Amino acid sequence: MTTHMLKRISIVVAVLLATILTAPVAADGLIVIWDPPDHPQPQHRHHRFAPLEVREHHVNVTIDDQIAVTQVNQTFYNPYQQQLEGMYLFPVPKGVQIDKFSMDINGEMIEAELLDADKARKIYTDIVRKMRDPALMEYVGQELFKVRIFPIEGRSEKRINLRYTELLKRDSAMTGYRYGLSTEKYSAAPIKSLSMKVQLNSAAPLATLYCPSHEVDINQPDANHATISFEQSNVRPKHDFEFFYGIDDSKTSGLGFSVLTHRPETGEPGYFMLLAAPSLHLQEQQVLAKDIIFVLDTSGSMAGKKLKQAQNALRFCLANLNDTDRFDIVRFSTEAESLFGELTSVSDARIDAATEFVDSFKARGGTDIASALAAAIDAQTARTDSERPFMVIFLTDGRPTVGTTDAQAIVDVTTKKLGERTSRIFCFGIGHDINTHLLDKVAEKTHATTAYVLPDEDIEVKVSNFYTKVDSPVLALPKMTVQGAVTFTAMQPRELPDVFKGEQVVVFGRYSGSGDAAISIDGNLAGAQRTLVYESAFAPHEPNSEFIAQLWATRRVGWLLDQIRLHGDSAELRDEATLLAKQFGIVTPYTSYLILEDDSMPMAFRDAPGRAAPKARREAGKRYGEMKSEESGQGAVETASRQRNMQDARGLVGAAPDSAADQSVWLGVQKPQSIARKEPVQFVRGRSFYYNGSQWIDSTITDDEQTKRVNIKPFSDEYFELIDQHPDVAAWLALGDNMQMQLGSTVYNITEVTP
DSSP: OOGGGOOOEEEEEOOBOOSSOSSOEEOOOEEEEESOOOSOOOTTOOSTTOOSEEEEEEEEEEEETTEEEEEEEEEEEEOSSSOEEEEEEEEEOTTOEEEEEEEOBTTBOOOOEEEOHHHHHHHHHHHHHHHTOGGGGGGTTSEEEEEEEEEEOTTEEEEEEEEEEEEOOEETTEEEEEEOOBGGGTOSSOBSEEEEEEEEEOSSOEEEEEOSSSOOEEEEEETTEEEEEEEESSBOOOSOEEEEEEEOOOTTSSEEEEEEEEBSSTTSOEEEEEEEEEOSSOOGGGSOOOEEEEEEEOSGGGTTHHHHHHHHHHHHHHHTOOTTOEEEEEEESSSEEESSSSOEEOOHHHHHHHHHHHHTOOOOSOOOHHHHHHHHHHHHHTOSOTTSOEEEEEEESSOOOSSOOOHHHHHHHHHHHHTTOOOEEEEEEESSSSOHHHHHHHHHHTTOOEEEEOTTSOHHHHHHHHHHHHSSEEEEEEEEEEEEEEEEEEEESSSOOOEETTOOEEEEEEEEEEEEEEEEEEEEETTEEEEEEEEEEEOSOBOSOTHHHHHHHHHHHHHHHHHHHHHOOOHHHHHHHHHHHHHHTOOOTTHHHHHHTOTTSOHHHHTOTTOOHHHHHHHHHHHHHHHHHOOSSHHHHHHHHHHHHHHTOOSTTTTOOSOHHHHHHHHTOOOOSSSSOOSSEEEETTEEEEEOSSOEEETTOOOSTTOEEEEEOTTSHHHHHHHHHOTTHHHHHTTOSSEEEEETTEEEEEOSSOO
């Protein structure tokens, strides 16, 4: 390829690399093309500098204790007829050892080079200068593996295989692995085949396995080995793959605990994540005997498919009761009827009788919810051995129409009858004609949960899956305290839930102070009151594991909105929800109202010409008002389900409750067209940025007399000097070449427009 053809550099395929990590991170490779074609680009192009496609991206990882070997197989496709020349770049963290690299180039071996971070930075910034595209700034600070590629034949594929080894970081008993997957910005088309497989081998028993970034399959054949995997097709990944595993050092308790922290600034409260999981192979005597009441609505509205599915679900639950359990069944319509009238032990004869009782159900009559709940609580009142866990599975498809019909009165009576007794009333609302406030308040009072079965969902599947999770309690009624150098606040969930065999409890919260602390958990373990103590160190500054803050904020906002929905609005709830929604970019139809109404938002965001502010405010205000007032109907169920999902969020995928299109509608902005990222709200390196139709605006900008404003042209000498002085801004600048951000008391306006 001749030199006169070298016109410009275009970035073809890249993966976002988050630069604050718990474990060392490697990013997926990218290709820089020399001499892009002049003819029109394919119609499906995603980015003006992305003429190639990623056809396949397969990653296989083997982790032996803390040593991770990663094998990467990528296939790029040149959609043009022309032959191209380029350079393959693979950003890597410091300390990674490249073991093997292979590429098919006319059957010849090619030379590759591993550059340190300083030399790599020059390559990145040179490309950014020539391209006038800041996306590569996200890689600043990483070392670089590079190799020249020629030729890249037209209408052909180029396969690249790479293997590297790294030592993973272990924080106390928790170890993390991460791999860059965010290719959505640069691939000219969605990835046709994407897969990730991690084979984990541990000398010590594994306690906790947690993936905050993706919904993965976890197969654990024994206590020392696990396989973590997922496969997708025709996708543009949004998050880097991240996985954590904890070592079980409990020895005798049968429960493993792990704690991970994040603290971006010294002196500010930090964030923590606590994982609690039973050992894989618990002894039978370690599973607690439980008391359980199944309560089913058999009113006329349950006729047909709903009742049949509910009956199948109850049959499944009955067939899977443990031998040491006690149970009863209450069916209710115009009145409530108990099968045994008391909790009874499991036996073949009683299971047969219960099955016949379920088979006899007919859908008729009204809905007396108050009597049904009273019958379940009376069974608990009659118990003489109150140390056994007591739970109720309550299914209804309607609002109360018989007996006490006022929802709040039913909640008050139920709460009074329970008194100091510890019960878990798990509610299932079927369809849209239910009172969500009633079910949610009952579940809230008993520290349980509500699940909603939508009209197109299968009751049997949903209830059966839930029961499978709760049929074997291991630790009941746990209470957590912390002693030592730190204090816990704002836990989500607010109280530690029961721990069940095969399940993992995830708790997020804030902590103040720093140093060593002892976390004590008191509860019923193996039939006796026990105190488990877990010692951990809480750092004064820990920039890694930023996802902890995001997930805590998502759960917290979900809980705050639920408090507003169920118990009424207040300035304290609104102010905290507004602050967190703005800070972490948590945009829903309800938080957008709080964000839009927040007078502290930067003026450039509120008054940008591209925004349909009045319409957005009206729509957001309407949805916010409906959230507070609607108790029944499709909207109420969707709201309750959305906020339940937020409160239970375990991963970054689930933490984004609305699509980019929804964000655009509720914020009243246009989706960015000439920038790499699609969503008009981005949370990057601890800050949220909002796209106002023309610029990215830092949500932390303050408009006061002390604020100094500085204008800098993108890709100028001053632009790169700013990055040299403040390396952290590189990740923010990677959003685009037109933005405002604040550092200290200075607001930097990055723009070509001369004020």
